[in-house]
Amino acid sequence: MRILRLTPFFHHDYVDHWPAEFDPVGGMQVQILALSRSLARAGADQLVLTLGFPGLPPTKEIEPGLTVRIARTSLPKVRSEITGLVGLGQAWLLATVRECLRLRRGDWRPDLVHVHADGQIWPLVAGRVAARLLGVPYVLTLHCSRLSVYQPMSVVDSMAHRLVTHAERQALRYAARVSTLTTRTADVVSAATGLDRSAIVVNPDAVDITPAGPAEAAAFAERYGLTGRRPLIGYVGRVAHEKGWPDLLRLAELLADLDPTFLVVGDGPQRERMEREIAEAGRSHQFVVTGFLPHEQVPAALALVDTLVMPSVHEELGGSAIEAIMTGTPVAAYAVGGLRSTIGSACPDLLAEPGDVRGLAEVVRHVLADRDAVVAQLKAAQPATASTFDMAATRDRMLDCYRAVLAGAGASSRK
Template sequence: MRVLRLTPFFHHDCVTEWPAEFDAVGGMQVQILHLSRELAGRGVEQQVMTVGFPGLPRTRTDRPGLVVRVTRAPLPRLRSELTGLVGLNQAWLAAVLTSSVPLRRRWRPDLIHVHADGQLWALLAGPLVSRITGAPYCLTLHCSRLAVYEPMSRFDRFQHRLVHAVERYALRHARRVSTLTSRTADTVARVLPMDRARIDVLPDSVGAVRPVPASVADGFVRELGVPDGVPVVGWVGRVAHEKGWRDFVAMAARWDDLSGAPGAVFLVVGDGPQSGRMREAVAAAGLADRFVFTGFLPHDAVPSVMTALDVLVMPSAHEELGGSALEAMVCGTPVAGYAVGGLRDTVGGVTPSLLVERGDVDALARAAGHAVTEARAHRKAVDAALPDLLAAYGDDTTDRALEHYQRALGPEAEGGAGWRP
């Protein structure tokens, strides 16, 4: 089977530094890399067309059966607080269309797999490249405008209805659709409407993330500058508007008054288009001595970070599933956050009392503080949920993806932009 994977989001773990303006790494990038490698190990031949940054090879063989191509048209380095660089994803789509033309002769895919995050450009890629290559496409909604996505700026609100319509079109003409949660699958099927049987649920996988010995985790965060003997409240992921960093800083400012917990240090792991603004907000609030910023860390550092935290906080505006929450809980760490999207299912199924209404910063401070002061009870709940978490978000995600491809290419498959609309 040959699969052409189209995504502006892909983790290049061959580097130790990642320029934030080139869409700093987050859970979606890591998940797509993990899935691609697992499928290559099962004999699925893949080419990935994705965004890269200066210093990366234009084409590299990640492993047998998996070729990664940095596919991006030239563009000026004008900063954007949403995508890192102005026009980054547009430049990716333009290069994808150009690069797809010779594939029909040299490497014709059996199936195109598009990974969409609620933005316009990836949604357009499936129908357009399908027409160019003659191959059908399947579409994964890592974040859906129809179900979860919240506009992130005035311009985003202005274009919301347009992208909403494009998502509908892309879904209707996909050979098959997958979502990260049953909640989104049910919503998409109802809103379109679409036969629910055409939608598979393919959740993210925690992969190899497991807790490390406490001494190793503690030693790791001490080297990052976290002092000993104080609670560690964590933020892990892209520093971007939709992840709610402003509410995280506001919560930190109210911690001593509302949390009921001892004075904490706030560890921010990750980078993103608004990392500079976050640092400025922390300084303006007089909290610089309470925050530790690590910037980008390789993904293999995640188990040490998650194990060392007393609580992970996720004040996201929208969250399709919440991969960081899964990784934290697999490492035995409770998660506090807003009751949005998939967090209602992942965190809500383990420690529901730690989820609060979106935007209620005071309640968030109290919930995170409770995770610290009542650590034994919350960690007991997390530990009890571990078998179910591994069953739902373990390695069988690869098996589900293979079944998804087989259904898309099977004789019972219907629709698809490779067909007549």
């Protein structure tokens, strides 16, 4: 089968740098790449239309059956602390429509469109437009749902929230099939739109991580000057509003008696602001910020830290939490979105109420005081976690979804 994959966010894993203004890599990007690779190896032929940054090849065959094409019109470099560059989503949408018009005249025609939505309006529009232009059905995956977990990230975003939520409803109703990462979002979406719940595929992100050994962790520690610095508290993800990074500074205050070091792995539109606020608080000596790192270096960071913290404002699933569980690294997090199930099912004592920084600090203290017991609890949960977030199962569920759409079963998902 031929699949046209539409996503503004995709992990170009052959690079060693990533300009922050072009939305640095995060869990959604990594997961879409992993799924695409797995599908290609199962025989699917895919073309991915995604954003990219200057210096990337316009078209690149990642492997047989998986070609990535950069879709982005030129735009002025006006920075935003929410989206990186202002107009990035619009630039991707316009270029995607242009590419679809070219595909209509070309030799490669997709059997279906699969669009990946992140809570912004542009992918929701792109899926419907592409499907109509190409005369094929489309599958919609909600990596972050406005109806379920999304929290507006700015005043402007709050003003647009009703419009984007309406666009999500419409995109859901016209999709041939809908895929969500969690059962909770599937239930919310079904209730809010009237979609037949049985026709919504719950297909969580997959885990494909090899834990780092002591030598790799030691080399990572030496590279970033972390040797002997304990306790070491980690943060892995985009430095952006929705990830709740300001609470790292509040944690540093509340845990001052422990004199912890914070390892921040990632980059994002608010990195400069974060580093400025760290300096203004007089805590630069407590923070080590690596910036963007290739994903294969993340296991070494997870192996090194005493605990990972996830103070997210919203989180559809929480890929970093799943990876941490599979490496035996404790996670202290707010009980938001999918974290309530990913962490809650493994070790519910590691969750604090959303926004309760003092509660999060107490979770960190609990981990540091009894880390061996917490790690043992996480290791006991690893078989169930691995089974739930298995790549082969994720791939097979998606293939079954595609086959149902191509067999004409998609119409039954709408009332």
